[in-house]
Amino acid sequence: MSNANHGRTGLVLLACCVGQLLVVLDGTIMNVALPSIESALSFDANSLQWVINAYLIPTAGLLLLAGRMADLFSRRGFFLAGIALFTVASLAGGFAQDATQLIIARAGQGVGVALMSPATLTVLGTTFTEPAQRAKAFGLWGAAGGSGGAIGVLAGGVVTEWLSWRWVMLLNVPVGIALFIVAAISITPSAVQAGPRKLDILGAVSVTIGIAALVFGIAQGEREGWGSPVSLISFAVAVVGIAVFLYDQAKIASAPLVPLNVFRNRSIVAANISMFCVGAAMASTFYFLTLLMQFVLGYSPLVTGLSYLPLSVAIFLGAGMVAPQTSKLGGRFTLLSGLVAGVIGLGWLSFVDSRATFVADLLGPSLLFGVGVGMVLGTVANLATAALPSSQQGLASGLLTTGQALGGAAGLAVLVAVANFSGGESRVPEQMASGYANAFLGTAVLLVIAALAAAAMPKVSRDASDESAPEPVVAHI
Structure with missing residues (x-):
């Protein structure tokens, strides 16, 4: 590889990792700032939740559609459009x-x-096709995404306490501008197949409505009760939307948004089950660990954020250093090793009580969970995208990121109910700690399910560069 090409691919890697960091970070950074936002903009108790829901619902609802449209039209264009919209919206929010x-x-x-x-x-x-380079690139992508949640808690505490809640959004602006420039310079236009590029409109509308309604129903059920009219109506809309989508994919669409035969691929199924469970585990662990440190152990928002530093470093090391090395023994080995480490860490956390100290009771589990999750994130993404041809990379990515988003929403809702049932709603520290401990145990069970799925994955996954039939290239867009 020439120096110029090496430099370009390095910038591509930087752009993708920073982009993923922003995606995950912005999902958590607002949580710490919510009390300040409520006071500054006169939110009421019911409307404050929309600061989070307004972000989560369109994100989850549009991921699958956006991934497939990127395949059909322009991966570079969609990346740049997403950065631009995110940056402008951050400026407006600030x-x-x-x-x-x-x-x-x-x-x-x-x-x-x-x-x-x-x-x-x-x-x-589509940029990194050589196996060793690909493993390293996806490892760093996983490190950026995995550590983003923990960095978000830290940044939210620091920025809110030292500056203002507005800077939680305004800091995205210079980062977004720089990211747009780097991506525009480094990412080359993608080659597309000959023939018409049809978008399945019925499938696109039905799956977007179905997934968005599902996430909204979960969010409302968690806050207002699973039997509330809003939740029940949302779930009914979700069922209808997803049912219409599946029927359209199987019977109507000539160019389906998600060809259902992709689910015959064991690697795709196993990777998506694993990512769903890992998404649920990450969202739940960050949530309950934050509550434990603030409500039970009495940490301030700033100290809570700083306490996430070891976890962030562990995720980065697991994804950026450990996973690329263990990938030499196979992706399935890396996946299972990371999941086992995560299960041990969460099992350790399930013994926490109100007398816990950071060094004795939280540091070790945080490091184990962090390294394990770091090993898993990039590896799952690598295996899922390598299992499909380059013309379906956006589809693979959309499925994976949708699964992670749905896992985070559904897993957190279920485990909040588990924690509350066993004392999490109490204001007595001992009872709260007991509820959170049970939630950590439930989170460990999710990773066990992910490990069972990973064990069913084929030992050898076809690399993305090993296409059985090269695509005819007719244009660059």
Whole structure:
């Protein structure tokens, strides 16, 4: 590889990793700032949740569609459009003068993220095709995404306490501008297949409505009760939307958004089950660990954020250093090793009580969980995208990121119910700690399910560069 080409691919890797970092970071950084936002913009108790929901719902609902559209039209274009929209929405949110303006800005961020997130994987998968380079690239992508959640908690605490909640959004602006420039310079236009590029409109609309309604129903059920009218209506809409989508894919669409035969591939199925469970485990662990440190152990938001530093470093090391080395023994070995480490870490956390100290009771489990999750994230993404031809890289990425988003929403809702049932709603530290401990145990069970799925994965996955039939190239877009 020439120096010029090596430099270009290095910039591509940087752009994809920073893009994924922003995607995950912005999903958690707002949580710490919510009390300040509520006071500054006069939110009421019911509307404050929309600062989070307005971001999550369009993100989850549009990921699958955006991934497939990137395949059909332009991966580079969708990446750049996502960065641009996310940056503009962040600027608008930083200067929001009332609750409505902030919620609209958060929705804009969510749409931008939906365009950007699958593209980070598709660009990586089509740029790095040599196995060793590919493993390293996906490892660093996993490190960026995995550590983003922990960095978000830290950054949210620091920025809110030292500056203002507005800077939680405004800091995205210079990063977004720099990222847009780097991506525009380094990412080359993608080659496309000959023939018409049809978009399955019925499938696109039905799956977007179905997934968005599902995430909204889960969020409302967690806050208002699973039997509330809003939750029940949302779940009914989700069932209808997803049913219409599946029927369309199987019977109607001539060019389906998600060809159902991809699920005959064991690597695709195993990778998506694993990512769903890992997404649920990460969202739940960050949530309950934050509550444990603040409500039971009495840490301030700033100290809580700083306490996530070892976890962030562990995720980065697991994804960026350990996984590329163990990948020489096979992707399945790396996946299973990481999941086992995560299960041990969460099992250790399930023994926590109100007398816990950071060094004795939280540091070790955080490091084990961090290294394990770091090993898993990039490896799952690598295996899932390598299992499909380059013309379906966006589809693979959309499936994977949608599964992670749905896992985070559904897993957290279920485990909140588990924690509350066993004392998490109490204001007595001992009872709260007991509830959170049970939630950590439930999270460990999720990773056990992921490990069972990973064990069913074929030992050898076809690399993305090993195409059985090269695609005819007719244009560059």
